[in-house]
Amino acid sequence: MTTSKWVTVKKQWCDVLKDEAELLEHRVYPDAVLPDTEPYRVIGQKCSAAIACNLIGCQCQWAYTNPGADRFAD
Numbered sequence: 806m807t808t809s810k811w812v813t814v815k816k817q818w819c820d821v822l823k824d825e826a827e828l829l830e831h832r833v834y835p836d837a838v839l840p841d842t843e844p845y846r847v848i849g850q851k852c853s854a855a856i857a858c859n860l861i862g863c864q865c866q867w868a869y870t871n872p873g874a875d876r877f878a879d
Contacts (some may be wrong), residue, residue, distance in 0.1 A: 809833045809848070819854055821863050827853040 811829045819826040831849035838844055852858070858865045 807833050807835055811851075819852075819858075821861070821865070822854050822857055824854070829853065 810832060812832050813827045814830050815828045816825055817828065818824075829851050830847045831851075832845040833848055834845045835842075852865070855865075
């Protein structure tokens with residue numbers, strides 16, 4: 806059985822909303838960590854302000870409104 810949860814990766818200022826937003830990763834953790842394996846796997850990313858950005862039509866990579874952006878790039 807695995808455990809999954811949303812984890813805050815970073816907090817940053819959003820110029821569009823004029824407020825702080827949290828960048829979140831949906832992580833899956835295995836029951837037992839095996840040698841030479843990753844401790845968790847990222848299966849999704851989102852922003853805490855994604856709904857507000859979607860409603861105003863903001864072209865943000867974290868709000869999933871910019872299809873040309875790679876959300877997993879640093």
